Amino acid sequence: MLTSAYLTPKQLSIWDMYRRGRTQSEIGKLTNASRQAIYDMLKVSLEKVENALMHAAEANMIQPIRIDPQNGILLGVNPSNKQRVIITFSRKNGVQTWHYEEPNCSLCNWSNICNERLLNEVEERGVMLDEEQKKLPPSQLAHIIFSKLLPELNG
Numbered sequence: 001m002l003t004s005a006y007l008t009p010k011q012l013s014i015w016d017m018y019r020r021g022r023t024q025s026e027i028g029k030l031t032n033a034s035r036q037a038i039y040d041m042l043k044v045s046l047e048k049v050e051n052a053l054m055h056a057a058e059a060n061m062i063q064p065i066r067i068d069p070q071n072g073i074l075l076g077v078n079p080s081n082k083q084r085v086i087i088t089f090s091r092k093n094g095v096q097t098w099h100y101e102e103p104n105c106s107l108c109n110w111s112n113i114c115n116e117r118l119l120n121e122v123e124e125r126g127v128m129l130d131e132e133q134k135k136l137p138p139s140q141l142a143h144i145i146f147s148k149l150l151p152e153l154n155g
Contacts (some may be wrong), residue, residue: 004105006052006089007045014038016091020069020126046070049089056087056095066152071125075150084153086146092120096144100153105137114138121145 007015010031017027024038031038050069057064062076062085072089083101090096096117105111118141123127127148133141147153 003030006048006095011041011045011048012091014041015049015072018042018045046059052095055089056097060085060087060097062087062097066150070150073149075152086142086150088121090121090124091111091125096121100142100146105139111138115141118142118145125149 011097014027014031016026017030022030024035024042024053026129027033028035046069049072050067053067053069053072053074054064057063057074057076061079062074063079064074064076066075068074074087076087077083078085083099086098086100088096088098098118105114108114115138116139117136118138121127122134122145125145129143129144133144136144143153
C-alpha cells in the first residue's frame with residue numbers, strides 16, 4: 001500500500017494513535033516527545049491525510065461532501081451518476097475508494113481482496129461486527145461498516 005507515500009513512518013504512527021483516541025500528551029509520553037512536538041507533527045499529518053483523501057477524490061472525479069482527516073475518511077458523490085463514494089486512508093490499506101451504492105460484487109475479480117481490505121478497516125477503526133456479517137459480500141459489508149462510521153449514510 002502507499003501509506004508511506006503520504007506520511008513518514010513516525011507521522012503515520014502518531015496520526016494512528018491520535019485517530020484511535022490517544023491524547024497528544026499520551027502520544028508524547030509514548031514517543032518520548034513533547035506535547036508541542038506532537039501537536040506540530042499532528043498538524044502536518046492531518047494536512048497530509050486530507051491532501052491524500054482530496055487527491056484520491058480528484059483522481060476519481062468525486063465531489064467531496066465531507067472530509068474527516070482525523071479519521072481518514074471522505075464522503076463524496078460521483079457527479080455523473082449521483083452515487084455516494086467513500087474514500088478512506090488507513091495504516092494497512094493506504095488510500096482506498098469504496099463505491100457505496102450497490103455494486104454487483106459477483107461480477108468483479110477483486111471481491112476477495114475487497115473483503116480482506118474491508119475487514120482491515122473494521123479492525124483498524126474498531127467497528128464491531130459479528131461473524132455472520134464478516135462473511136457478507138463486499139457491498140453489503142461496506143454498507144454495514146460505513147453506515148456505522150458515517151451516520152449521515154443512514155438517511
